[in-house]
Amino acid sequence: MTISKSTLRGSNRIKENDKRRIVDETSRKRRHRKVMELLESDNYHDDPHADLVMSKKVPKFEDNLEQRTSRTKKKERTAEYYQIKYRKNFQQLVDEDRAEAEANRRVSYMDIQCEESPMPPRHFCAVCGFLAKYNCLSCGTRYCCIRCMDTHMDTRCLKWAA
Amino acid sequence: MDRSKVKRRGSSIGPNQPEPKLQKEININAVVVDNGAYSIKVGLSTEAHPTLVPNCIMKAKAERKRLFIGDQINECRDCSGLYFLLPCERGYITKWDVQKPIWDYIFSKKVCPIDEYPVVITQPLFNFNSIQDCMDEIFFEEYEVSSMFRLNPTDLAYLKYARDHNLPKTTPCIIIDTGFSFTHIIPYINGNKYLNAIRRLNVGGKLLTNHLKDIISYRQYNVMEETYVINQVKEDTCYVAQDVKKELTIAAKSGIENNIVRNYVLPDFNNIRRGYILENNSDTKENEENCQILRLNNERFVVPEILFHPSDIGMKSMGIAEAVVKSILCCPKQYQEDLSKNIVVIGGNCNFKGFKERMMAELRSLLPHLWDVKLYQPEDPITYSWDGGKSLLKMTDFKSCLVTKEEYEELGSMIIQQRFNSWMTDNSLVEEESQEKNQENYRYLDWLKGKTVFGKEDPIDVKDECEQEDSLLKAQTNSQDTGSHNLAENVDNVQQPAADLELKTKASLKNIENTIVKEFDQEKDQPSSNFSMQTELFPFGTGSYL
Ligand SMILES: [Zn+2]
Ligand SMILES: [Zn+2]
Numbered sequence: 001m002t003i004s005k006s007t008l009r010g011s012n013r014i015k016e017n018d019k020r021r022i023v024d025e026t027s028r029k030r031r032h033r034k035v036m037e038l039l040e041s042d043n044y045h046d047d048p049h050a051d052l053v054m055s056k057k058v059p060k061f062e063d064n065l066e067q068r069t070s071r072t073k074k075k076e077r078t079a080e081y082y083q084i085k086y087r088k089n090f091q092q093l094v095d096e097d098r099a100e101a102e103a104n105r106r107v108s109y110m111d112i113q114c115e116e117s118p119m120p121p122r123h124f125c126a127v128c129g130f131l132a133k134y135n136c137l138s139c140g141t142r143y144c145c146i147r148c149m150d151t152h153m154d155t156r157c158l159k160w161a162a
Numbered sequence: 163m164d165r166s167k168v169k170r171r172g173s174s175i176g177p178n179q180p181e182p183k184l185q186k187e188i189n190i191n192a193v194v195v196d197n198g199a200y201s202i203k204v205g206l207s208t209e210a211h212p213t214l215v216p217n218c219i220m221k222a223k224a225e226r227k228r229l230f231i232g233d234q235i236n237e238c239r240d241c242s243g244l245y246f247l248l249p250c251e252r253g254y255i256t257k258w259d260v261q262k263p264i265w266d267y268i269f270s271k272k273v274c275p276i277d278e279y280p281v282v283i284t285q286p287l288f289n290f291n292s293i294q295d296c297m298d299e300i301f302f303e304e305y306e307v308s309s310m311f312r313l314n315p316t317d318l319a320y321l322k323y324a325r326d327h328n329l330p331k332t333t334p335c336i337i338i339d340t341g342f343s344f345t346h347i348i349p350y351i352n353g354n355k356y357l358n359a360i361r362r363l364n365v366g367g368k369l370l371t372n373h374l375k376d377i378i379s380y381r382q383y384n385v386m387e388e389t390y391v392i393n394q395v396k397e398d399t400c401y402v403a404q405d406v407k408k409e410l411t412i413a414a415k416s417g418i419e420n421n422i423v424r425n426y427v428l429p430d431f432n433n434i435r436r437g438y439i440l441e442n443n444s445d446t447k448e449n450e451e452n453c454q455i456l457r458l459n460n461e462r463f464v465v466p467e468i469l470f471h472p473s474d475i476g477m478k479s480m481g482i483a484e485a486v487v488k489s490i491l492c493c494p495k496q497y498q499e500d501l502s503k504n505i506v507v508i509g510g511n512c513n514f515k516g517f518k519e520r521m522m523a524e525l526r527s528l529l530p531h532l533w534d535v536k537l538y539q540p541e542d543p544i545t546y547s548w549d550g551g552k553s554l555l556k557m558t559d560f561k562s563c564l565v566t567k568e569e570y571e572e573l574g575s576m577i578i579q580q581r582f583n584s585w586m587t588d589n590s591l592v593e594e595e596s597q598e599k600n601q602e603n604y605r606y607l608d609w610l611k612g613k614t615v616f617g618k619e620d621p622i623d624v625k626d627e628c629e630q631e632d633s634l635l636k637a638q639t640n641s642q643d644t645g646s647h648n649l650a651e652n653v654d655n656v657q658q659p660a661a662d663l664e665l666k667t668k669a670s671l672k673n674i675e676n677t678i679v680k681e682f683d684q685e686k687d688q689p690s691s692n693f694s695m696q697t698e699l700f701p702f703g704t705g706s707y708l
Contacts, residue, residue, distance in 0.1 A: 044386040082258035086296040093290040117480040121473035
């Protein structure tokens with residue numbers, strides 16, 4: 001397993017702080033959405049077999065299977081058949097559900113999502129995970145001390161804002 | 163029962179069970195499938211335990227000649243950098259080219275052949291029509307099952323709980339299912355799901371693992387590609403704190419005073435196949451010397467905290483305990499007290515140490531003091547729903563619920579889906595005066611005022627109270643994003659900070675109620691109308707990805 005120690009530099013950037021760009025609300029929202037999407041992602045890396053796609057060496061699901069049952073195989077269909085016939089992304093499914101639910105006056109997938117909490121949010125340091133008192137002027141990220149602020153400035157701050 | 167004896171092709175009544183004579187209970191056998199997005203629990207109802215098969219196909223870097231379906235991953239020598247093909251998106255099957263081969267594998271002789279048995283399979287709440295169409299086609303047309311029934315995993319859990327505890331249909335229960343993709347909170351009243359009070363929290367095990375991956379990658383090693391390993395790290399080391407503030411204080415200490423920090427030996431897939439906690443924090447055995455050690459401190463409890471406070475990562479959502487309370491208070495008044503006596507929690511996230519205790523403590527503190535609060539967590543919260551399949555099959559009228567292949571062919575998908583969808587669902591209760599509901603909300607907020615956000619009793623100081631007011635204002639401002647028609651009213655409130663908290667509370671709740679904060683709506687980038695007030699909107703950086 002190849003894991004490399006990440007580098008956390010600690011140079012002092014406080015003086016530069018004033019000059020730093022302030023990220024507007026829209027960008028902050030966009031960034032937050034991106035983070036939330038990544039928290040839902042299946043993989044962070046590319047398919048390690050991607051280069052096999054064009055060759056005939058691509059492993060097939062069927063190779064892993066014995067004959068399923070003693071039944072006639074005439075109705076057996078490929079996985080691709082179903083994928084093509086029922087191909088809908090999640091957003092499409094949600095939209096369809098909402099439209100149908102409205103027409104039939106029933107509760108839909110979107111209706112049951114939890115409301116916002118009336119309790120105040122807590123704030124943790126993005127760097128070390130302990131309680132944080134301060135937030136970054138540029139991007140709003142929370143940090144707990146100057147050391148963590150430095151780390152934040154040197155690593156993640158504004159990197160995502162592009 | 164010998165499976166080979168049951169072979170009658172084209173039978174219209176499914177498995178040929180002897181007709182019930184004087185028995186009160188008809189016992190049908192069936193293949194029960196709890197089709198979770200993380201693991202499929204499958205087995206014949208006569209078996210004591212289901213077989214657990216991961217609901218995914220994996221690709222290994224080292225083995226380029228094959229794919230690993232489900233539990234075949236145990237044959238994989240090197241599980242580093244595993245690439246996952248998951249059939250589900252937010253808990254719903256969208257990738258049929260992944261789900262189908264997994265089912266083919268599961269229903270092969272290797273795991274659990276269907277033969278002539280009826281199939282009972284779970285589907286998530288509000289399973290979308292086209293997903294159901296595809297399931298129908300696969301099971302009836304390709305697998306040629308004699309008969310099938312589909313229901314939600316919480317239905318099975320409810321049936322099992324009611325049966326095991328001898329509860330009549332009139333006893334309401336609330337089932338919390340906290341799994342891989344999400345957490346559902348579903349009250350059952352008179353044996354039916356009470357749709358108005360159902361809640362879904364978009365936090366599940368997948369999000370927690372990904373978050374842990376993210377913070378470890380930022381603080382120690384780059385493990386972004388090691389979902390498989392970090393999921394095990396999560397299972398082995400994470401727990402739910404009873405008092406987060408206290409826990410954080412301990413975690414901040416060094417040396418022997420910190421009894422939270424753990425060193426975790428990461429697998430190298432050479433000598434060590436599965437990682438583990440280093441028993442004595444300093445000593446390493448010989449074969450551990452070349453291994454990479456992960457140091458886990460506050461990560462151990464901060465990660466599961468997201469279940470209780472999604473706002474920790476900037477999600478605008480209640481936590482699991484709050485949502486349960488909210489759900490109970492959305493039910494008709496006469497059932498509320500009984501609901502709080504029959505709270506059942508299932509799903510993989512229950513397995514975090516301390517989960518049940520924290521859940522109980524929060525529910526106890528959020529629900530009215532005079533109410534009796536009882537929380538039941540089964541010994542195995544993962545297989546509880548599958549077990550519920552047995553309770554389902556013992557229901558006297560179950561046989562008539564099964565949809566046969568002939569019925570599918572005659573009536574078509576739409577009719578039979580209505581049968582599945584309306585089962586244990588009471589739509590009549592949906593149309594109700596919302597006035598009462600709003601009243602409940604005010605009461606709910608009254609309780610919340612003064613509640614601590616750190617788990618245990620914790621006197622709120624003045625600053626906290628200010629923050630609370632702030633957050634209410636913020637909530638108000640946020641909901642303005644979707645429509646600025648009452649902007650004036652909002653500005654008014656800001657200009658009079660001394661205005662009665664109660665008033666603001668009501669106004670902000672009304673706004674929340676009106677918009678039911680929908681993530682998808684927020685996707686549309688709308689220029690914020692009053693920027694200056696929102697500077698702290700996303701205070702916590704989950705960390706962007708470099
Ligand atoms: Zn810090
Ligand atoms: Zn920053």
